[in-house]
Structures are given as C-alpha cells and as structure tokens.
Amino acid sequence: MEGLTLSDAEQKYYSDLFSYCDSESTKKVAAHGRVLELFRAAQLPSDVVHQIMELCGATRLGYFGRSQFYIALKLVAVAQSGFPLRVESINTVKDLPLPRFVASKNDQESRHAASYSSDSENQGSYSGVIPPPPGRGQVKKVSTSHDTVQPRTSADQQEPVSPVVSPQQSPPTSPHTWRKHSRHPSGGNSERPLAGPGPFWSPFGEAQSGSSSGDAVWSGHSPPPPQENWVSFADTPPTSTLLTMHPASVQDQTTVRTVASATTANEIRRQSSSYDDPWKITDEQRQYYVNQFKTIQPDLNGFIPGSAAKEFFTKSKLPILELSHIWELSDFDKDGALTLDEFCAAFHLVVARKNGYDLPEKLPESLMPKLIDLEDSADVGDQPGEVGYSGSPAEAPPSKSPSMPSLNQTWPELNQSSEDTAIVHPVPIRMTPSKIHMQEMELKRTGSDHTNPTSPLLVKTSDLSEENKINSSVKFASGNTVDGYSSSDSFTSDPEQIGNNVTRQRSHSGMSPDNTAPPPPPPRPQPSHSRSSSLDMNRTFSVTTGQQQAGVVAQPPAVPPRPQPSQAPGPVVHRPVDADGLITHTSTSPQQIPEQPNFADFSQFEVFAASNVNEEQDDEAEKHPEVLPVEKASDPASSLRVAKTDSKIEEKTAASAPANVSKGTTPLAPPPKPVRRRLKSEDELRPEVDEHTQKTGVLAAVLASQPSIPRSVGKDKKAIQASIRRNKETNTVLARLNSELQQQLKDVLEERISLEVQLEQLRPFSHL
C-alpha cells in the first residue's frame, strides 16, 4: 500500500485501536476477532468492509499488521465519510474524520473517537455515519464470508447482545446466508422495537408454531425447553463475550438498544455467572437430549453410530460443513460414534448454531463428555477439567499410530462402555491384568460346562506360549500374575523360574491390581528385580484384589490374600504384563475362574514348586483343599489346569514356591496359570504333567481329598464374575499382546538406532 500519512490525532487513535485489537501483543492482529468486531462496529455495509480488508491487504496476508490495520482504519473513515473506497483515497482524502466505531466498541473507543473528533474533525459527520443497526447484520455477513466460524464466533457473540438488545438483530446468525435455520428469516433484520427478548423469542414462537408441523426432532426441541432457558442460553453467550470484550458497551448501547434494559439486566446477571454458562446445558435441555438419544439408542451407555447420528443431525438442516465441525468438536474420542455425553454436546451445539451462535473452535468445557456423571452437567466448572483430563487419556491411548486403528477404536469404546467413570485409564488397565480373570473365567466356564471355550483358549494360550517361549519363562511368570490374585503366588512357586518369575510378577503385579490406575510399564524380564519387590507387589495385589473384590475389575471374587512375602507372588504378578502374559491370562483365567479351581492349579504348581522348594509344599497342601473342590467341579478344567500348571510349574518353579505359600491363604488362582498355559499346549501340559507326576500326584491327592464345599458357596458369585472376567480377560489378552508387540517394536527400533549410530561413527564423512 502506499505510504499512509496520518495526522497526529489519527495516529494516536489508530495506535490505540491497534493496541486494543492486538490483544496478544503480537504486533499483528488476526483477521478475525476484535478487528472484525471493530469493523462491524463501524456500521458499514459488509461488502464495504470486505473491500476494505482486501484493500489493506489483510486478506492476502491473513492477518492485520500494523500498517494494514491503519490502512483499514483509514479506509473505514473514508467509507464512513461516504467517499469511494480506493487505495488512493487513503492519502488523497484530506481532513478525513476519524473512523467511527459504534455499538460494539468500547466506551473507551467511543471516547477516543470523541476526543479525537473534537480535535479537528467534524463531529456532525459521525452521526450520519452511523447507519441503523441492521447494517450490523450485513457486517456480520462480511465477517462470515471472511472466515469460517471463528470470527463469527466472536462477532456473533458480540452480536447476541444485539438480538437481545436490539430487535433488529434478532438471532445473530440470521444474516448469515448459509444458515438455513428456519427461525431466522422471520427474526432476521426486521426491525422490531420490541423488548429485547421479543425478536429473539419470535423466532422461537414461529419455530414453535412451525414445529408442530415440522420435523419431529427439530421442532420438538424448541418447545420443550422453556423459552427462558433459551433466553438464558442466548443471553449468556453475549454475556460472556461482553465480559471479554465490551462489558461496558452493553449498557452503553443506547439508541435502539434502549429496549434491552430488561435483557441487559439479565445479561448483567449472567455476566456474573461463570463463563461456561453460554454452553452449559440446562437440565431441561439435557433431559430432552437424553430422550432424543434414547430414540436412537435405547441404551444410555451405548453409542450412536456415526451413520445414525449423521441422519439425525442432518435433519437439523444445518450445512454439512457445520455439522462436520460440530461432529469434530463433540466426538471427543474420535471413534466415529457418540456416547450420551457426546451426543448431548453435539445436540447442544446444533441448537446453539440454529439459534445463531457461532460454533466455537474448540469444545467448551461444559460440553466435554462427562465421564463422571450425567447429572453433573451443572457443575461444569470443575468437572470439565477433570473430564477433559480423564477424557484425554482415553484419547491418548486411542491415538496410536494409524497402523493400529482397530486398537485405537477399542480403547475409547472400552472406556466408554464401562460406566461413565471419571477414570479412563483404569478401564484398559483393568483389562490387561486379567490373566487371572481369564483363568478364572475359563475355569468357571469349564465349571459351567463350557469346556469348549476353555480349551481353545488353553490351546491358544499354549500355542502362544510356545511362540513366546523365546521371551523366556520369565515373561510368562510375570504375565501370569495378572491381577493381584494372590494365588499368583502359587504360580511363582516354580523354583526354577523364581528369579524370572519375580521379575515378571513384579511387572505384572504392577499392572494387574491397578485397575484404577494406569498400569505401569510392563517390566521386562530383568534379573535385577528382587523378589522382595515383587513380593511386595503381590502383597499389594492381594490386598487390592481383596478390596476390589466387589468387582472393580477382573478381580476374582475371593481376594487371595498374599501375605506371603515370598517371591512367588511377585513374579507371578509380573508375568501377565508381558505379551505372553496375554496367553497366560487366557490360560490362567479358566483356571482361576473358580478360585478354588485356581487353587487346584496352584496347588499343582505348588506341588511342583514344593519339589523344588520345601516351603511351597505347605502352601500347596493348603491350597489343595481349595483346589480340589474346584477341580472336582470341572474335570476338564482341572485336567487342563493340571496340564497347564505343569507347564507353568516349569516356568514358575522358582516363583511357585513363595506363591504356594501365599496361595495357601488365598483362594484365587494367580496368574501363574496363564503363564503355564502359554508355555505349553494342553498336550504338552499333559505330558509334562506326567513328568511332574510327583507334583500332580500330590496335587491330585490333595484335590481329591478336599470337599467341594467352599466352592459351592462362592460359585454363584464366581459364575457371574467369571463371565465378566472372561470378557475382560479376552480384552486383556489382546491388550497384552499389543503391549508385547509394541515393546518388541521398541526394542527393534532401539537396535536400529544404535546400528545407525554406529554406522555414522564408522562413516563420518558420508554425512558431509
């Protein structure tokens, strides 16, 4: 642009305006936001404003630099004075009055203008410059055309004051051409000197009249929520904007806005309310949304698939682009489906949009899916933060590499499907450490004559275990210690693998019991892990399992106390962590379904362990009674378990010893079982059983001698819990497998990096 010569008054005024607009002090003003409001306040026709922006080069640059801003202001003055907009007019028009910005501008600016104008300009020209408010609507169009929602958001939020305040404005978004809101046309730029709410309500009135005949959905939702709510809804956004932008301007808007006194009072009242109010969902609205949700998806905890939601929201006759944006905002976990909270947020946004409020760029806190409680919609302030945070973890796991989209999908769904708890992470966590659960589930399954699922699982786990043997039994051991089943201690009774098991158990224990906390990274087999630490974990698990027995996650009904400070609990606990643990989980779960059956397995392990560790035998003996009843109930399971335990025993010899000790007291079948399964196929297990006849013999003997009394008591509960655990364990298996694979991937990447480094070192000159 040509050099811009400004008078001193102009210079000062412009720099003040620029500082005002440059709220972030970046020396350049975004093309939206305050600049647009400013221009709108200039009450120029929208095309003029558009032209001004083009002339000053802001559209080209995308933002207003100081020079562009000054040029724009100058052009505004030119336009307001009635001169044609030309680039040359910037400097050629002499004695130009300062650009006058009305309405949306601050008193300060008005004062500035007044002060400046008083210096030299002809004030009389100003009044002539101020066109009637309808011009603002046009200005809005301009702003809309300039950019998408964002500028309008601020603009419209300013505007909402007008609808409430000045009848001409009516629903702020009415001028927007692309808005198809049926209510708007009526409320559009018609100047009605009604009370502020008047024009605003008229659209509703019309909508209501039309709603009776209109779409069931969309018409429905205007009447149900009382107008007061909508009023507040409408008012609050302006209020908030006023708060941020021109708190004083509301009251200062006289002229046409005198009517707004009542509404202004409302606004002022609302101004005092929290900033989230504009987007807060009132109870009636919420109830309406919930009812609408039910029509699509009767299960309030379920999802609305994307296609159904698309149909539903398309009925609102909003443009696809806006609906797409609304979806982006409301689908918090990006899973292509809407939960109840997401649906309410989306609905709320649609309603807001139809009422003329621009869509925010990011989801307001009050609309964030509340994982805590549906009724907490009123307490937006604190919860959104939590929800947002808790929601984000849910998103974080899902936002894995694109190569694992399925997994990404499952995580959020898992999170959502589990009751809308504030805890997001725990959901996946609960899944993972459920080797024990799987064992239990499988055991219960077998107990309930579901041998088929069990066997495949067992077979599968055994196959996997074979594959994962490379990862060493250590991993199995840790994998087996799914949840803090104290019975896992028995798993770790294998003396051979005590050391390994310890490490594994530790990792697993870190994972399993923490149903409500993010699982610690599965500790890889590390010889440095001390048994004591793993044992502690087991102890922790046992405690937690007991506490969580109520069904926190895949905790077996009977909390296996893990008083045993032996290593077994630790290693066993850690086992499930590894990917192999997944297999072991599956293998152990059946075994663990009935606690007693688990004990049977454990006792087997313990038996084996006993052969290696004397102290285990005591535990085994203790556990046998518990195990026996279980095994009696499910012979196949027991046989499998035996087989599995044999395999596991091999791995967990070391761990089993301490595990047995601890297991003696705990009815749960700890992860060792899954590990065992993983290690060997059933067939192998059986032969191994033969190998470990001594253990099995002892075990069988013990089992046989035990009555099944204790089992029957817990069986009812266990059956229910087993089924739950079964499902959870399958998820856990997959999750563990995933974690294992990811770990392997990491390892490989590390190796690659190290190799690359070496390569670089060897060829220093190749990189020049």
Added chain:
Amino acid sequence: MEWFLVTSAAVILFLQNYPLYIRSVPTENELKFHYMVHTSLDVVDEKISAMGKALVDQRELYLGLLYPTEDYKVYGYVTNSKVKFVMVVDSSNTALRDNEIRSMFRKLHNSYTDVMCNPFYNPGDRIQSRAFDGMVTSMMIQVC
C-alpha cells in the same frame, strides 16, 4: 488416489492422484509445489509397486525421501488405503531429520483418520476440517 502435500512449504494429501488437501507455506510458489508434487507422485507410485506384496505395516507406509532436487526435498507416505501424503520441504531446513518427518507423517495420518471418522465427511471431498487445518498449520510453523 488423493494426495496430500506438505511443504515447508507444502502439504498435499492425495487420493487417487486427486488432491484432497493442499497447504503450503508460504502461500506463493504453490504452483511450483504442485508441479513438484505431481512429479513426485510418479516416484510414489513406483515405490508402491516396488513394494509389491510386501506386508504393509506402518514402517513401510513411510516412503522416505522420494528424491532431493535443487533446493527442496520431497517425502512420501502412503496409507493402507492408498492415500498418499507428500511433503515438500526446503533443503535449507537441514535440521529436519528423518524421524521428524516420520512423526509428522504419523500425525498427519492420525489427523486424517480423525477426519475420516467424521460421518459428515464424504471420502473424496476436499478436507475442510478445522482441526486438520490447525494441526497442519502447527506442523508447518514448526518446520519453517
């Protein structure tokens, strides 16, 4: 195949050789970037066909430096659904390492899947998602 180009420059997202999304910084030279990207599409196709029946995993999705020329480098990335991402960066940005490019492509891919999840998005449309725009902008600012 739609294509997606990102450079330092420009980002273009391709699908069936049809641009789904184009963004370049600075805004001028866009035509030049288009030309470069179109030529690089040939290289991408060549690499895809070379992979043949190779198992397509995320590692292989990243095609790496397609070819460095003059003052710019072109990187390619293809998804399982044959959506190609092409990124053109100035050679002056020597600070850009391969891992950074990979991470950028990963972010792009993630954002692209998010866009796909939107039921209101019809595959084949130009991508108008604001979230996507924001992500690309932030990435390009980081690069430039």
